[in-house]
Amino acid sequence: MAFYEENPQQVSKADIVVAIPSFNEAQTIGFAVEQAGAGLVEFFGNLESVLINCDNHSNDGTKDAFMKAASQVPKIYLSTPEDQRGKGNNLRNLFEKVRELEAKTVVVIEADVKNLAPYWIRNLGQPIVKGAGYVCPLYVRHKYEGTLTSSVVYPLTRCLYGRRVRQPDAGDFGFKGELVNQFLDSPVWTESIEHFGVDIWMTTIALNARMPIYQSFMGSPKIHRVKDPYAQLGVLFRQVVSAMFDLMAVYSDFWRMVKWSKPTALFGMDAQEVATPVPVEINMNKLHERFLKGFDDYFELWEKVFDQTHVNKLQEIRSLGLQHFSFPGQTWARILFEAFKAYSPMEMQQRSNLLDSLLPLYLGKVLSFVKKTERMSLQQAEEYVENECMVFEENKPYLVKIME
Amino acid sequence: MPKILVVDDEEHIRLLYSEELKEAGYEVITADSGYKLLERIDEEKPDLVILDIKMVDYNGLDLLQDIRNQYYDLPVILSTAYDTFKEDMKSIAADFYVVKSFDLTELKKKIAMALETRLP
Numbered sequence: 295m296a297f298y299e300e301n302p303q304q305v306s307k308a309d310i311v312v313a314i315p316s317f318n319e320a321q322t323i324g325f326a327v328e329q330a331g332a333g334l335v336e337f338f339g340n341l342e343s344v345l346i347n348c349d350n351h352s353n354d355g356t357k358d359a360f361m362k363a364a365s366q367v368p369k370i371y372l373s374t375p376e377d378q379r380g381k382g383n384n385l386r387n388l389f390e391k392v393r394e395l396e397a398k399t400v401v402v403i404e405a406d407v408k409n410l411a412p413y414w415i416r417n418l419g420q421p422i423v424k425g426a427g428y429v430c431p432l433y434v435r436h437k438y439e440g441t442l443t444s445s446v447v448y449p450l451t452r453c454l455y456g457r458r459v460r461q462p463d464a465g466d467f468g469f470k471g472e473l474v475n476q477f478l479d480s481p482v483w484t485e486s487i488e489h490f491g492v493d494i495w496m497t498t499i500a501l502n503a504r505m506p507i508y509q510s511f512m513g514s515p516k517i518h519r520v521k522d523p524y525a526q527l528g529v530l531f532r533q534v535v536s537a538m539f540d541l542m543a544v545y546s547d548f549w550r551m552v553k554w555s556k557p558t559a560l561f562g563m564d565a566q567e568v569a570t571p572v573p574v575e576i577n578m579n580k581l582h583e584r585f586l587k588g589f590d591d592y593f594e595l596w597e598k599v600f601d602q603t604h605v606n607k608l609q610e611i612r613s614l615g616l617q618h619f620s621f622p623g624q625t626w627a628r629i630l631f632e633a634f635k636a637y638s639p640m641e642m643q644q645r646s647n648l649l650d651s652l653l654p655l656y657l658g659k660v661l662s663f664v665k666k667t668e669r670m671s672l673q674q675a676e677e678y679v680e681n682e683c684m685v686f687e688e689n690k691p692y693l694v695k696i697m698e
Numbered sequence: 699m700p701k702i703l704v705v706d707d708e709e710h711i712r713l714l715y716s717e718e719l720k721e722a723g724y725e726v727i728t729a730d731s732g733y734k735l736l737e738r739i740d741e742e743k744p745d746l747v748i749l750d751i752k753m754v755d756y757n758g759l760d761l762l763q764d765i766r767n768q769y770y771d772l773p774v775i776l777s778t779a780y781d782t783f784k785e786d787m788k789s790i791a792a793d794f795y796v797v798k799s800f801d802l803t804e805l806k807k808k809i810a811m812a813l814e815t816r817l818p
Contacts, residue, residue: 432787456817458790504818506770511787553816556773560767560791673785 297558298351298359298385303368309341310399310423311335311392311471312367314360315384319405322519324363326392326405333415338423341399345369346391348384350377355406375602382483382492383483389462397471399423401543404465406581408517417562418468419436427505429468429561430459430497437675438574441660442534444679448493450538450630452687455501455545456552460507463493464516469500476503482540486490490530491537496539502548504615507558513565517574531656532649539637550694554687558654571672581661588654595651598638604629611658621655623685629655631693700813701725703744705761707730707753711798714802715748718802724809732756736768744772748805749792751778759788767786767792773812779803 334343347360399422667675751758794808
């Protein structure tokens with residue numbers, strides 16, 4: 295049960311829920327409510343619908359902004375206690391409410407999206423109404439947007455669980471109401487999942503639930519309020535990777551059986567116009583510096599954790615200099631696999647240190663990606679990512695072998 | 699013996715694929731268009747579909763959407779003379795994308811991979 299609930303219209307049943315997790319989003323949540331409400335009326339007018347704000351006890355007036363926003367759709371406000379932060383905790387309250395409302399379709403959208411439009415609700419909800427179990431959006435992205443997804447989350451999720459979900463941690467989803475039972479009963483619930491790790495946690499549970507997964511083409515980028523992508527990079531990286539490793543430990547019986555990967559079904563291919571993503575600037579010198587700094591801070595640990603072949607390979611990569619810098623996909627895949635093997639038996643502090651030590655290597659991998667794709671179109675860069683995923687899949691027997 | 703359905707409006711492609719894939723140990727059936735393709739799949743229950751994209755009356759990418767919506771896990775390989783269709787977002791619903799060639803090495807490799815793909 296949520297710590298706090300306001301349900302002024304006494305909603306006790308719903309067919310479809312649109313949920314907006316938040317923390318201090320008073321400036322933006324009104325727009326999200328208006329667009330989501332309009333989407334529910336336009337595309338799901340024949341269903342009983344409700345808008346739910348699952349909040350982190352915001353102190354900037356988010357609740358009032360949500361409740362006052364113009365919409366014909368009834369609203370419910372839920373909140374965690376004051377000292378409990380994180381999107382994961384907000385969603386946990388949502389799951390319980392969905393179970394209580396017996397909702398069949400749930401759509402989650404973020405509160406700070408500037409270009410949210412009513413059709414987004416259709417794209418994330420319609421496949422569920424038609425029988426899908428889980429829907430991930432496919433936003434138009436610049437090649438250097440979402441590098442953690444392109445370099446770690448997508449290839450690892452795809453090679454482990456066998457489904458090609460390109461943006462499995464985009465932050466917005468649609469899912470079948472019954473899936474909340476799997477979420478609430480999950481054996482994995484960590485501090486990372488309470489925060490940034492929750493998106494990939496949800497997708498991974500859906501993949502392991504063997505539900506039909508759709509990707510919905512949104513036809514546009516997702517434009518958030520301006521924030522510095524590197525401001526929380528260390529925390530984001532640590533939480534997402536630790537969530538993935540914790541899930542890998544629990545679902546090992548599943549992923550050991552998966553060979554290669556399969557596509558998903560698609561929705562939203564009728565988009566008339568496709569927007570162009572805003573270019574993302576990357577500072578290659580900074581990436582290179584942080585990669586090199588990793589040798590000063592973590593080389594001793596890497597020597598303990600990684601196979602000697604890969605330690606030698608890292609030294610070779612270091613010696614290339616910026617001009618010829620390249621980080622082979624096979625080395626990257628095997629380093630992540632070996633990191634997982636080392637992570638499993640470690641104490642919390644050791645795990646944290648190991649995850650921190652992977653960050654400079656990840657930045658090196660991003661640098662390599664940027665150098666390889668700087669003259670490529672978005673489509674060509676996308677093919678490059680697909681090829682990197684194949685490298686992960688080809689190397690999966692190595693993961694299975696070292697975990698025996 | 700895995701059964702492969704080849705959907706292509708060019709007779710010489712159907713013949714070439716049939717001969718070579720039969721030699722490689724597959725059972726092969728063919729269709730010369732996308733007409734009633736879903737019914738055909740329902741009747742024949744192929745293990746894999748090789749689908750041309752640019753056919754006279756049908757667009758293979760639209761047929762792919764229909765197949766994927768009805769037969770979520772049926773392996774489909776897009777086979778086309780043009781590599782530019784790969785830029786169409788719809789093509790990602792295919793297991794693989796192969797550019798037509800008289801050398802079927804790549805196609806056979808992708809067929810083997812698609813058939814050995816294993817999800818619990």
